[in-house]
Amino acid sequence: MALISRVGKRLRRIIQRPGSVELTRYEALLPAVEKLEPELEKLEDAELTERAGKLRDAIGGAASFTDSQLIEICALGREAARRKLGERAFDVQLLGTMGLLTGHVVQMETGEGKTLAGALAGAGYALRGRRVHVVTVNDYLARRDAEWMGPVYDLLGVTVGWIEPAHSKEERKEAYGKEVTYGAVAEIGFDVLRDRLVTNADDLVQKAPEVAIVDEADSVLVDEARVPLVMAGSIDHNDADEEVAKIVRRLRLGLHYETDSEGRNAWLTSAGASVVEKSLGGVDLYDESGSDRLAAVNVALHAHALLTRDVDYLVRDGKVQLINAARGRVAELQRWPDGLQAAVEAKEQVTATDRGEILDSITVQALLARYPEVAGMTGTAVAVAEQLREFYKLEVAVIPPNTPNVREDQQDRVFASPSQKLRAIEEEIRTVHETGRPILVGTQDVAESEELAEKLAKAELPCVVLNARNDAEEAAIIAEAGKKGAVTVSTQMAGRGTDIRLGGSDGTTREEVAELGGLHVIGTARYPSSRLDGQLRGRSGRQGDPGSAIFFASLNDDLVLSNAPDLPDGIDADTETGEITDPAAHRQLNHAQRVAEGVDLEIHRNTWRYTRLIERQRAELLEHRDKVLHTGLAAEELEKAQPEKFAELKEKLDDSDRLEQVCREVRLFHLDQLWSDHLAYLTDVRESIHLRALARETPLDEFHRAAIPEFHKIIAESASRAAKTLEEAEITDDGLDLEEVGVRRANTTWTYLVHDNPFDSDFEQTVKKVRSMMRMKKS
Numbered sequence: 001m002a003l004i005s006r007v008g009k010r011l012r013r014i015i016q017r018p019g020s021v022e023l024t025r026y027e028a029l030l031p032a033v034e035k036l037e038p039e040l041e042k043l044e045d046a047e048l049t050e051r052a053g054k055l056r057d058a059i060g061g062a063a064s065f066t067d068s069q070l071i072e073i074c075a076l077g078r079e080a081a082r083r084k085l086g087e088r089a090f091d092v093q094l095l096g097t098m099g100l101l102t103g104h105v106v107q108m109e110t111g112e113g114k115t116l117a118g119a120l121a122g123a124g125y126a127l128r129g130r131r132v133h134v135v136t137v138n139d140y141l142a143r144r145d146a147e148w149m150g151p152v153y154d155l156l157g158v159t160v161g162w163i164e165p166a167h168s169k170e171e172r173k174e175a176y177g178k179e180v181t182y183g184a185v186a187e188i189g190f191d192v193l194r195d196r197l198v199t200n201a202d203d204l205v206q207k208a209p210e211v212a213i214v215d216e217a218d219s220v221l222v223d224e225a226r227v228p229l230v231m232a233g234s235i236d237h238n239d240a241d242e243e244v245a246k247i248v249r250r251l252r253l254g255l256h257y258e259t260d261s262e263g264r265n266a267w268l269t270s271a272g273a274s275v276v277e278k279s280l281g282g283v284d285l286y287d288e289s290g291s292d293r294l295a296a297v298n299v300a301l302h303a304h305a306l307l308t309r310d311v312d313y314l315v316r317d318g319k320v321q322l323i324n325a326a327r328g329r330v331a332e333l334q335r336w337p338d339g340l341q342a343a344v345e346a347k348e349q350v351t352a353t354d355r356g357e358i359l360d361s362i363t364v365q366a367l368l369a370r371y372p373e374v375a376g377m378t379g380t381a382v383a384v385a386e387q388l389r390e391f392y393k394l395e396v397a398v399i400p401p402n403t404p405n406v407r408e409d410q411q412d413r414v415f416a417s418p419s420q421k422l423r424a425i426e427e428e429i430r431t432v433h434e435t436g437r438p439i440l441v442g443t444q445d446v447a448e449s450e451e452l453a454e455k456l457a458k459a460e461l462p463c464v465v466l467n468a469r470n471d472a473e474e475a476a477i478i479a480e481a482g483k484k485g486a487v488t489v490s491t492q493m494a495g496r497g498t499d500i501r502l503g504g505s506d507g508t509t510r511e512e513v514a515e516l517g518g519l520h521v522i523g524t525a526r527y528p529s530s531r532l533d534g535q536l537r538g539r540s541g542r543q544g545d546p547g548s549a550i551f552f553a554s555l556n557d558d559l560v561l562s563n564a565p566d567l568p569d570g571i572d573a574d575t576e577t578g579e580i581t582d583p584a585a586h587r588q589l590n591h592a593q594r595v596a597e598g599v600d601l602e603i604h605r606n607t608w609r610y611t612r613l614i615e616r617q618r619a620e621l622l623e624h625r626d627k628v629l630h631t632g633l634a635a636e637e638l639e640k641a642q643p644e645k646f647a648e649l650k651e652k653l654d655d656s657d658r659l660e661q662v663c664r665e666v667r668l669f670h671l672d673q674l675w676s677d678h679l680a681y682l683t684d685v686r687e688s689i690h691l692r693a694l695a696r697e698t699p700l701d702e703f704h705r706a707a708i709p710e711f712h713k714i715i716a717e718s719a720s721r722a723a724k725t726l727e728e729a730e731i732t733d734d735g736l737d738l739e740e741v742g743v744r745r746a747n748t749t750w751t752y753l754v755h756d757n758p759f760d761s762d763f764e765q766t767v768k769k770v771r772s773m774m775r776m777k778k779s
């Protein structure tokens with residue numbers, strides 16, 4: 001017995017990956033959940049709802065769940081799902097639900113039923129009296145999951161809603177009024193930003209945040225964490241310098257400009273600078289008067305030299321559309337910072353989009369930090385366990401699969417050059433295709449997927465391409481990707497949430513395809529993150545299906561060149577095929593990926609250090625703004641500052657609510673304006689700190705020194721500006737003529753996400769530092 005328990009413990013340690021929480025506590029509750037089943041099965045629907053209501057009465061307002069409450073929630077949830085979806089929640093799904101209810105990020109493999117596990121947790125939190133937001137990665141999933149799980153919530157007596165971009169303010173208010181609200185992360189964030197600008201408390205759509213359950217948690221909490229969501233306003237137009245774009249287009253790499261090996265920076269050589277100066281009519285770019293022009297040239301050069309069409313962006317419908325590298329999809333709503341966006345638009349000669357003053361912004365990380373309780377679910381959390389702990393204080397719980405994964409993950413094949421690698425990939429596709437097994441090839445970008453498809457067509461190996469350009473056909477392509485003989489070439493798009501069923505949509509040849517060995521996945525290069533590799537592999541072997549996966553790589557792939565270019569000596573390649581079997585080559589490849597991941601983490605850390613100060617300032621400001629919004633503070637202050645004019649206004653309006661509202665609008669106008677100016681100032685400081693860093697000052701300290709005193713002026717300044725407005729504005733029948741004194745809010749506002757800001761902070765230094773640190777560690 002003792003031996004069995006020792007072996008069991010050891011086995012558990014192996015299964016229980018490092019960095020994950022013990023599941024024993026939850027597993028021990030499963031028998032009790034099962035025991036309740038016959039009793040609950042006998043209840044009428046109404047009785048089941050009533051029982052959930054009793055649980056609500058017992059636990060409403062509690063700070064956490066006791067074991068018996070977890071048991072009751074799981075038992076009621078399992079029964080509700082069985083009745084309403086015809087799906088009795090598996091034990092592993094209930095482990096996921098319990099992990100979520102205790103504030104963890106649960107790792108459940110693809111296709112294991114996270115949607116239901118998340119919904120039962122949503123219902124559990126709601127019964128404890130918490131308002132829940134289930135945060136999804138896109139609008140489609142928000143609606144799909146809310147509608148799909150709606151009947152389960154309903155039976156448990158919990159109200160549910162969702163938000164999507166087309167929703168009106170009223171519809172949003174209603175959706176946020178439900179106990180559980182599903183919404184895409186961007187949409188929830190935009191509502192937060194819009195709420196921050198209302199001048200009348202009745203216009204608020206959200207209530208205070210309480211619980212967030214984040215779907216695809218690694219993607220949202222880590223990959224997209226530093227992406228700012230922006231709310232902009234005003235009406236001016238973007239004037240990209242087309243003349244500069246035209247000049248820069250003629251410049252040649254090596255002669256007129258250089259780039260660093262990571263492709264992050266580009267700069268003019270002296271020959272390049274003199275060509276530009278001459279073309280601009282003999283200006284001196286480097287004297288004081290030329291600095292605007294120099295900035296425009298630098299941005300245009302960045303757009304020209306470092307951003308590549310069909311890799312970083314597409315040009316579709318006369319618009320520049322950014323590609324999200326991690327997902328391989330068009331990044332809806334995203335744009336680069338203004339200058340760069342305009343420069344790329346000028347480079348591609350498409351109509352410039354509007355530019356606006358940033359009214360407010362929030363990063364995804366700061367958005368989630370607002371929730372006192374956060375939990376998440378994803379197929380790949382362990383690889384980012386450290387970051388989840390560091391940035392969110394979240395622990396990972398690894399839930400075992402319901403059916404064991406039997407996919408065969410084959411050893412990478414490494415080649416000396418990309419062309420030798422490509423030849424081997426073609427050969428692999430041909431060999432496997434001849435067996436009839438379906439094949440999914442994952443490429444790094446749109447351009448590569450198209451080149452490969454062309455090459456395969458020439459070799460009489462027809463394939464279907466799925467990339468950001470034809471994302472509308474995604475569902476149809478994926479539906480048939482598991483058919484016998486199918487060859488699908490896809491960018492990272494097929495990485496997440498895509499369900500490739502063996503045998504294709506009708507499933508008639510499922511058994512035959514399974515017998516052949518299932519789906520074979522081929523990666524054409526390792527991704528900059530092992531999680532992306534894992535997601536591609538995960539397309540095969542879903543829910544116990546047979547399948548296999550293999551990655552091809554070359555020591556001249558971008559990943560290696562950018563992150564670990566110094567190869568150890570004495571690595572030999574096969575003279576004919578270029579294949580390298582030396583384990584040192586594999587080590588180099590893994591090392592390059594670890595460096596890339598390290599760089600990414602360091603950038604995340606660095607961005608967070610800056611944003612943290614801004615977030616603290618924002619929180620302080622919002623506290624004050626809330627007071628102005630909900631009380632008569634503005635009126636009191638203005639009465640004190642301008643008693644005579646205030647008395648005049650009071651007499652005219654003869655309605656204290658109206659009087660308070662007029663004062664509030666004036667005061668909030670100035671407060672919001674000052675905050676927007678402050679944000680612009682902080683951006684300037686951050687950019688100029690780059691130069692100060694060269695003067696050996698610590699950039700972050702410098703940033704704080706510049707940012708803190710300016711912030712402390714805002715509240716007092718907004719009060720004194722409001723007093724001045726009251727003094728100067730003419731009193732009219734319905735208040736003050738504010739337009740006349742320039743108090744006019746932006747008449748159009750819009751929201752977008754900023755794509756990784758390449759000019760951010762001390763980016764380059766960070767990258768170099770991490771890279772050399774990683775090299776030192778290795779040697």
Ligand SMILES: Nc1ncnc2c1ncn2[C@@H]1O[C@H](COP(=O)(O)OP(=O)(O)OP(=O)(O)O)[C@@H](O)[C@H]1O
Nearest residue numbers: 087088089090109110111112113114115116497498
């Ligand atoms: N307990 C269950 N019994 C039977 N089928 C289930 C059960 N739970 C989930 N399913 C089914 O499994 C499929 C996958 O579920 P779901 O989409 O929630 O998986 P997932 O974990 O979110 O996958 P992905 O990571 O690919 O998004 C669905 O068709 C769902 O109906």
